[in-house]
Amino acid sequence: MSQSLIEGNRLSKVYATATGPLVALDNVSFGIEEGEFISLVGPSGCGKSTLLSILGGLEEKSDGTLVLAGKHHDAPRPDLGMMFQTSVLFSWRTIRENVKLPGIILGLDRKQQAERCDELLDMVGLNGFGDRYPDELSGGMRQRVALARLLAHDPRVLLMDEPFGALDEFTRETMNNELLRIWEKTGKTVVFVTHNVGEAVFLSDRIFVMTPRPGRLEGIIDVDLPRPRKAEIMRDPRFSELVFDIRRMLGVDH
Amino acid sequence: MTMQATADMIEPTSVNTHAERIDRFIAEERRRGRRRNIRNRLLAAGFGILVLAIWHFATTLGFVHALIIPSPADTFWATLRVGGADYFWPNVWVTLQEIFWGFAIGLASGVILGVGVAMFDVVRATIYPYLVALQAPPKIVLAPIFITWFGFDQASKIAIAVVMSFFPMFLNTLTGLSSVDPNAVKLMRSLTAGRWKTFRYLLLPNALPIMMAGVKLCWTLAVLGVIVGEFVGASAGIGYLIYAMNFQLDIAGVFSLIILLSLFTLIVYQLIEWLESRIIFWKQL
Numbered sequence: 418m419s420q421s422l423i424e425g426n427r428l429s430k431v432y433a434t435a436t437g438p439l440v441a442l443d444n445v446s447f448g449i450e451e452g453e454f455i456s457l458v459g460p461s462g463c464g465k466s467t468l469l470s471i472l473g474g475l476e477e478k479s480d481g482t483l484v485l486a487g488k489h490h491d492a493p494r495p496d497l498g499m500m501f502q503t504s505v506l507f508s509w510r511t512i513r514e515n516v517k518l519p520g521i522i523l524g525l526d527r528k529q530q531a532e533r534c535d536e537l538l539d540m541v542g543l544n545g546f547g548d549r550y551p552d553e554l555s556g557g558m559r560q561r562v563a564l565a566r567l568l569a570h571d572p573r574v575l576l577m578d579e580p581f582g583a584l585d586e587f588t589r590e591t592m593n594n595e596l597l598r599i600w601e602k603t604g605k606t607v608v609f610v611t612h613n614v615g616e617a618v619f620l621s622d623r624i625f626v627m628t629p630r631p632g633r634l635e636g637i638i639d640v641d642l643p644r645p646r647k648a649e650i651m652r653d654p655r656f657s658e659l660v661f662d663i664r665r666m667l668g669v670d671h
Numbered sequence: 672m673t674m675q676a677t678a679d680m681i682e683p684t685s686v687n688t689h690a691e692r693i694d695r696f697i698a699e700e701r702r703r704g705r706r707r708n709i710r711n712r713l714l715a716a717g718f719g720i721l722v723l724a725i726w727h728f729a730t731t732l733g734f735v736h737a738l739i740i741p742s743p744a745d746t747f748w749a750t751l752r753v754g755g756a757d758y759f760w761p762n763v764w765v766t767l768q769e770i771f772w773g774f775a776i777g778l779a780s781g782v783i784l785g786v787g788v789a790m791f792d793v794v795r796a797t798i799y800p801y802l803v804a805l806q807a808p809p810k811i812v813l814a815p816i817f818i819t820w821f822g823f824d825q826a827s828k829i830a831i832a833v834v835m836s837f838f839p840m841f842l843n844t845l846t847g848l849s850s851v852d853p854n855a856v857k858l859m860r861s862l863t864a865g866r867w868k869t870f871r872y873l874l875l876p877n878a879l880p881i882m883m884a885g886v887k888l889c890w891t892l893a894v895l896g897v898i899v900g901e902f903v904g905a906s907a908g909i910g911y912l913i914y915a916m917n918f919q920l921d922i923a924g925v926f927s928l929i930i931l932l933s934l935f936t937l938i939v940y941q942l943i944e945w946l947e948s949r950i951i952f953w954k955q956l
Contacts, residue, residue, distance in 0.1 A: 473861050499861040501854040508953045509876045518872065522862040550953055570862075 420487060421448030422606055423472065423574070428481035430467050430632075440631035441467045444481070447625060447634060449608065451573075454600060456609045456617035456624045458663060464632020465610045465625075466578055472608060473499050473576050485574075495523050498572035502579040504559035506551035512538070512562050513547035519570040530569070537565035540599060557588035564596070574606045582611065590648065593619055601645055614667075618659045619646060626666045635666050741923035749923035750930060758912075766897060766908040767935075769825050773832020774893035778886060780833070781840025788841075789848035790870060802841065810835045811899055818904040828905065832896035836889040843885025847878025880954060883947040890943060894936050 430442035442464040449455050457465040470476035471483065474493040483490050498519070506515050513534055520530035538547055541561040551559055560581060567575060581589040593616060600607055611617050617624050624638040640659060642650055650656055723743055729735050730742035737745065753759055784802070787794040814831050821827035851874060859869045901910025909932055916924040948955060 470857075473857075475857055475860055493861050493863050495863055497861065499858060501858070503852070503854055505852060505854045505858050507855070507873065507876065509879075509951075519862050522859070522864045522868055522872065552953065576861075 420484070422451040422453075422486060423447075423449040423490075423608075424482075424484040425468075425472075426482045426484075428468070428471065428483060429479050430464065430471065430476070431479045442471075442478075443631035443633050445632070445634045446481075447637065449606060451606055452604050454607045454609065454620055454622045456611055456621040457627060458611060458614060458617045458624055459627030459632075459635075459667065460612060460629055462629035462632070463627035464629070465627050467632065468627075469576050469578050469608060469610050472574075473497055475499075495570060496573040498567045498570065498575050500563050500567045500575065500577045500580045502582045504551070504556075504563040506559055506562055506566075508551050511548050511550055512543065512554070515551065515562055516565045516569050519566060523570050525570060533569065533571075534565075537568055538562075540568075540602075541565045541595065557584055557592065560584060560588075560592060561595070564592075564599070568599070568603070568605075572605070574608065577607065577609045579610050579612070581616070582613075589616070594648070596620065597646060614660050614663050615651070618642070618656060618663070619650065624663060626663055628667065638663055638666075738920055738922060741926055745923045746926045746930070749921075750927035753912075753924050753927045754931070762907050762909060762912050763931075765825065766901070766910065769828040769832065769897040769900070769908065770894050772825075772829045773897055774836060774890055776829065777833045777836030777893055778840050778889050781837045781842075781885065781889065782844050782882070784837075785841045785844025786848065786870075789845050789874075790866065806838050806842075810838075810896070814900055814903045817900070823904055823906050828897045828900035828908070831900040832893040835896035836893040839888035839892060840882075840885045843881050843888070844878065847881030847885075848874050850881065851877050880951050883943075883951060886947075887940065887943055890939060891936070894932075898932070 425445060425447050428442055428445045429440070432439045432441055445464070445468065457468060459465050467476065471478050474491055474497070477491065485494075486496075506512075507518070510518065516534045516537060517530055519525075520527070520533075535547070538544055541564050543558065543561055543565070546554065546558070551562070554562065563580070567577075581592045584592060597620060609617070609620060618640055621640050624640060626635045626638060627633065628635045638659065642653065642655060642659075726740070727743050730737060730740055730745075741749065784798070788799050788802070789795075810831070813834055817827045817830045821830055855873055855877070856869070859873050864872070897908070898910040898913075901908040902914055905911040909928055913925050913928050916922075916928070
C-alpha cells in the first residue's frame with residue numbers, strides 16, 4: 418500500500434491538570450492524501466483544534482506516530498501554513514506587508530514574493546487594497562487577507578482552524594465559495610476545522626467526525642457530491658442526507 | 672395623497688430635490704459641529720479667566736495675604752525678574768542635565784530589563800522577584816541615602832530620577848511584550864520564526880503603544896525625582912532655587928519657577944506625544 422501524505426497512527430494527547438490527566442485526543446488514526454480537502458467536525462472539546470495543532474507541529478503529541486511526506490513530523494515546517502478564526506493581521510503593517518510576512522520570515526526571494534503578493538491579493542478580490550491598514554478593513558476582508566497570507570509561501574498543506582467561524586452567515590458562504598475556487602486552482606491539501614456540519618459537507622472530500630470527552634475520531638464520512646460545487650448543491654438530497662448522517666454520529670439528532 | 676405631498680405638508684420647504692435636501696442636511700451637521708467646537712473652546716477659556724479673576728481679586732482685595740499667595744501680576748513680574756537674573760540659566764542648566772540623564776538611563780534600563788525578563792525565562796526566574804520587591808517601597812525614601820552616597824552634586828539627583836523612572840518603563844515594556852494575541856504567536860511559530868524574528872516582527876511593534884505610555888510616565892517621574900533630590904540636598908538647580916526662595920518668603924519667585932518648570936515639562940511631554948503619534952501611527956487610523 419502506498420503511503421499517504423499525512424499519516425497519524427494512534428495519536429493521543431493528554432494534558433496534566435490540577436484535577437488529574439485530561440485526555441484531549443484518544444488513539445486517533447487516519448491517513449490524508451495529497452490534494453485532499455479534509456474537514457474535522459465536532460463539538461467543543463472533541464480535540465479537533467488539538468489535532469490541528471499537532472498536525473502543524475505546534476503541539477507535542479503524548480503518544481502515537483505522525484508521518485508527513487514519509488518523515489516523522491513534530492515541529493513547524495515551512496511547507497505547512499496555518500490560518501485561524503481571527504485574521505491575526507499585524508495592524509502596523511499594510512495589507513501588502515502582511516501578506517509578505519511569511520516570505521520575509523522564511524527568507525524567500527523578495528521580488529518573487531512581491532509579485533506573488535499582488536497575484537494573491539487579486540485572487541482573494543482585494544486588488545487595490547494593498548496599501549491599506551488592517552484596521553480599515555471589514556472582518557470578511559481581513560479574513561481574505563489572512564487567506565492570501567496563508568498562501569504566500571506556497572505551503573503544501575493548509576491547516577485552517579475555524580477560519581470563517583467569526584464571520585456572518587453570508588460572508589461565510591462567500592468565503593467558502595472563494596476557498597473552493599482557490600483550492601481547485603492550487604490543488605493544495607487542506608485540513609479544515611469547523612463545528613458547522615453544512616460547511617464541512619459543502620467543502621470536503623472526506624469528513625473526520627470527532628466526539629468529545631475523550632476526543633475520539635468517531636468515523637470518517639466520504640462526501641460523494643460532484644465537483645465543482647456551487648451553492649445549489651445544498652438543494653441536492655444527498656447533501657441533506659450527509660448532513661443528517663453526521664449529525665446522528667455526533668448524537669445531535671435523536 | 673402621495674408620500675411627497677405629505678412630507679411637504681409636514682415641512683414646507685423651497686428645497687425640493689433629494690440631492691438638495693441631503694446637501695442641506697450635511698451642511699447643517701457641519702454647522703452644528705463647528706458651533707460645538709467654538710462653544711467648548713469658549714468654556715475652557717472662560718473657566719481659565721474665571722480662575723485668574725478669583726485669584727486676582729482674592730489677592731488684591733486682601734482676602735489672602737501676598738506672602739501666602741502672590742497676585743497674578745506679581746507672579747508675572749517675578750517671572751521676568753527670575754528669568755532675567757544671572758543665576759537663573761546656570762541653575763536651569765544643572766536641572767535640565769539631571770532630568771535628561773535620569774530620564775535616559777531610567778528609560779534605557781527599563782527597556783533592557785523589561786525585554787530581558789519578557790524574552791528569557793532564566794532572566795525572569797532570576798531577577799523578577801527582586802524587581803517586584805524593590806518596587807514596593809516609595810522610591811523617595813532613597814533620596815537621603817543617595818545624597819549620602821553620591822554627594823550634593825548632580826549624580827545623586829540622577830540616581831533618584833533613575834530609580835523613580837525605571838519602574839514604569841520596565842513594567843510597561845514587560846506588559847507590552849506579554850500582551851500578545853496567542854494566535855499571532857502560533858502564526859509566527861508555524862512560520863518557523865525563532866525568538867529574534869518573533870520579537871522583531873511581532874512582540875516589539877505590538878508592545879510599542881504600551882511602551883510609549885511608559886515613556887510618558889518615565890518622563891514625568893524623572894522630573895519629579897530630580898526636583899525631590901534637589902529639595903533634599905543640592906547646591907544648584909531649579910528645585911534648589913525653589914527651596915531657597917521659599918525660605919526667603921519670595922513666594923512670587925517660587926510661583927514663577929513652578930510655572931517655568933511646568934511649561935518645560937509640558938513641552939517635552941507634548942514632544943513625546945507627537946513622537947508617539949509617529950511611532951504608533953496605526954492607532955490613529
